[in-house]
Amino acid sequence: MAEVRLTDIRKRFGALEIIKGVDLSIEAGEFVVFVGPSGCGKSTLLRMIAGLEDISSGELTIGGTVMNDVDPSKRGIAMVFQSYALYPHMTVRENMGFALKFAGMAKGEVDARVNDAARILELEPLLDRKPKALSGGQRQRVAIGRAIVRNPLVFLFDEPLSNLDAELRVHMRVEIAKLHKELKSTIIYVTHDQVEAMTLADKIVVLRSGVVEQVGAPLKLYDDPSNTFVAGFIGSPRMNFLKAHIASLTDKNATVSLTSQPDVRLTLPIAAPSVAVGDVVTLGVRPEHFLGQGKGDADVKVKVDVAEHLGNTSYVYAHVSDEERIIIEHGDVRDIASRETLTVAIAASRSFLFDKNGNRLR
Amino acid sequence: MNVSRRATTVLQYAFLGTAAFLSIFPFIWMAISSTNKSIDIISGRTGIGDAFGTNVANFFSQVDVPLVFWNSTKLAVLATLLTIVVSSLAGYGFEMFRSKARDRIYALVLLTLMVPFAALMIPLFMMMARSGLINTHIAIMLPTIASAFIIFYFRQSTKAFQTELRDAAKVDGLKEWQIFLYIYVPVMRSTYAAAFVIVFMTNWNNYLWPLIVLQSNETKTITLVVSSLASAYYPDYGVVMIGTILATLPTLLVFFVMQRQFVQGMLGSVK
Numbered sequence: 001m002a003e004v005r006l007t008d009i010r011k012r013f014g015a016l017e018i019i020k021g022v023d024l025s026i027e028a029g030e031f032v033v034f035v036g037p038s039g040c041g042k043s044t045l046l047r048m049i050a051g052l053e054d055i056s057s058g059e060l061t062i063g064g065t066v067m068n069d070v071d072p073s074k075r076g077i078a079m080v081f082q083s084y085a086l087y088p089h090m091t092v093r094e095n096m097g098f099a100l101k102f103a104g105m106a107k108g109e110v111d112a113r114v115n116d117a118a119r120i121l122e123l124e125p126l127l128d129r130k131p132k133a134l135s136g137g138q139r140q141r142v143a144i145g146r147a148i149v150r151n152p153l154v155f156l157f158d159e160p161l162s163n164l165d166a167e168l169r170v171h172m173r174v175e176i177a178k179l180h181k182e183l184k185s186t187i188i189y190v191t192h193d194q195v196e197a198m199t200l201a202d203k204i205v206v207l208r209s210g211v212v213e214q215v216g217a218p219l220k221l222y223d224d225p226s227n228t229f230v231a232g233f234i235g236s237p238r239m240n241f242l243k244a245h246i247a248s249l250t251d252k253n254a255t256v257s258l259t260s261q262p263d264v265r266l267t268l269p270i271a272a273p274s275v276a277v278g279d280v281v282t283l284g285v286r287p288e289h290f291l292g293q294g295k296g297d298a299d300v301k302v303k304v305d306v307a308e309h310l311g312n313t314s315y316v317y318a319h320v321s322d323e324e325r326i327i328i329e330h331g332d333v334r335d336i337a338s339r340e341t342l343t344v345a346i347a348a349s350r351s352f353l354f355d356k357n358g359n360r361l362r
Numbered sequence: 363m364n365v366s367r368r369a370t371t372v373l374q375y376a377f378l379g380t381a382a383f384l385s386i387f388p389f390i391w392m393a394i395s396s397t398n399k400s401i402d403i404i405s406g407r408t409g410i411g412d413a414f415g416t417n418v419a420n421f422f423s424q425v426d427v428p429l430v431f432w433n434s435t436k437l438a439v440l441a442t443l444l445t446i447v448v449s450s451l452a453g454y455g456f457e458m459f460r461s462k463a464r465d466r467i468y469a470l471v472l473l474t475l476m477v478p479f480a481a482l483m484i485p486l487f488m489m490m491a492r493s494g495l496i497n498t499h500i501a502i503m504l505p506t507i508a509s510a511f512i513i514f515y516f517r518q519s520t521k522a523f524q525t526e527l528r529d530a531a532k533v534d535g536l537k538e539w540q541i542f543l544y545i546y547v548p549v550m551r552s553t554y555a556a557a558f559v560i561v562f563m564t565n566w567n568n569y570l571w572p573l574i575v576l577q578s579n580e581t582k583t584i585t586l587v588v589s590s591l592a593s594a595y596y597p598d599y600g601v602v603m604i605g606t607i608l609a610t611l612p613t614l615l616v617f618f619v620m621q622r623q624f625v626q627g628m629l630g631s632v633k
Contacts, residue, residue: 073535085530099534
């Protein structure tokens with residue numbers, strides 16, 4: 001395992017800048033997840049670390065060595081691809097041992113490493129099969145095995161679970177987490193699935209349009225998002241955003257009033273106010289943080305559109321006004337669908353305030 | 363099965379049967395004719411005759427069979443292999459490497475498909491004459507090895523080749539030529555098989571260009587020899603049919619041996 005440092009990393013295709021100056025430190029043994037919507041540059045950034053895309057400017061070091069212009073095979077990385085990228089004309093054994101054999105490793109050593117990886121991943125009965133005779137989950141395990149045998153400094157995973165069905169995805173997620181625990185290797189993992197990010201990562205890097213929006217531990221990002229983008233991206237269902245304005249200010253608090261329901265007022269702590277009375281702000285409330293009527297700091301009346309009952313909980317799709325649609329997680333009540341309106345409470349301590357640019361007001 | 367479905371099936375079989383008969387009739391006629399004397403063929407006899415042995419003996423006495431087969435085989439195999447190597451490299455390159463000039467160059471390559479060979483014959487002949495290659499087999503092969511159609515075919519087929527395989531191979535330490543040789547070629551073997559069948563048949567049946575370039579009996583191919591037998595003052599059509607059968611056999615053999623891969627390749631399957 002090794003640490004990875006990115007310093008002002010940029011990627012340009014002609015005049016178009018895709019990665020706009022990424023600075024990042026990944027410690028040895030850390031499981032880091034790049035997450036963001038499609039087109040945010042997370043896969044490009046991973047491919048730049050792998051050496052599959054040139055770095056336009058900036059510096060990449062792996063284990064303290066500058067790797068900008070080093071061949072992918074000499075960077076000490078191994079990569080698992082979204083489509084598995086198994087060589088279809090080779091057996092599982094040949095796929096796993098190909099890179100080692102190609103590097104001139106003795107056959108005995110190649111066999112030993114392949115057998116070890118096959119044992120860890122329970123692939124032993126499949127070693128003489130070709131990829132087309134494997135299921136999606138088995139192919140994914142072979143792809144991981146192919147990475148393991150190389151004993152890399154850093155594992156790179158590019159949306160490895162995207163092609164699997166929901167059940168298998170959960171299973172493989174657990175397998176990857178167990179693998180990290182066992183190998184204690186540095187892993188950089190790309191996904192657009194925030195659940196994967198939350199469950200696997202030691203550290204999440206949220207990207208948008210080639211820019212790092214926030215870096216931190218999963219719960220840190222959940223509990224303390226820096227802006228509306230991160231707040232909306234981390235957490236499922238996503239955070240609700242309600243238009244509001246500053247009704248009054250003190251040294252330590254701001255009282256906001258909802259634009260759609262001016263009677264609804266909520267006082268939140270702000271350490272260093274950078275807003276003035278009357279400024280437009282956004283109030284963020286996660287679906288799971290709504291409380292029953294009268295149990296919070298302010299009650300909000302919503303019109304119910306649809307309710308989804310999942311058994312253990314229910315999601316209410318409702319609207320506060322014509323433009324503001326929200327989702328409420330409501331665990332206890334099963335007859336919501338028959339109601340036209342619902343009153344829920346917001347707790348100031350579980351709410352987030354953002355300025356008009358979407359930046360967090362703390 | 364109701365009446366309309368049965369009628370549809372009957373029509374389908376009738377259509378396919380007619381098409382199959384029209385396709386296979388020349389071969390049957392060729393085989394039957396090879397057993398008849400020339401005079402019987404001209405008079406329109408359609409039954410099996412007793413002159414097969416005589417026709418074979420006459421063919422072998424008139425034609426240096428080992429030499430013309432060697433010429434044809436050498437030309438067809440070498441030209442096919444060279445065409446496939448050059449065109450698959452070009453197809454791979456056009457698909458894998460991005461540059462501003464790529465599409466313009468590719469359009470130029472495709473444009474050459476629009477130029478009829480008749481328009482190229484004289485300039486090509488002059489080029490070969492100036493290069494001292496007239497009456498050599500190299501002159502036959504050179505104009506065929508960079509085939510625009512086969513480049514197009516390989517480029518289209520390469521679109522089904524997962525680019526992540528190339529990335530994985532790079533991470534595994536392979537250089538570009540090694541990726542081509544160790545990953546691309548085996549993965550695209552159906553495409554290669556289909557291309558081999560198409561190009562081999564084209565080269566084996568090549569007639570016009572060899573007719574212009576090859577001037578001595580020592581260099582002539584089976585198609586030229588059969589043609590010369592058929593264009594004699596008193597052609598012996600029984601002998602011509604023996605020549606035609608012998609000229610057809612290698613292409614039939616190649617097709618039937620590689621039929622499965624050919625179909626897969628034409629369907630664009632990457633296994």
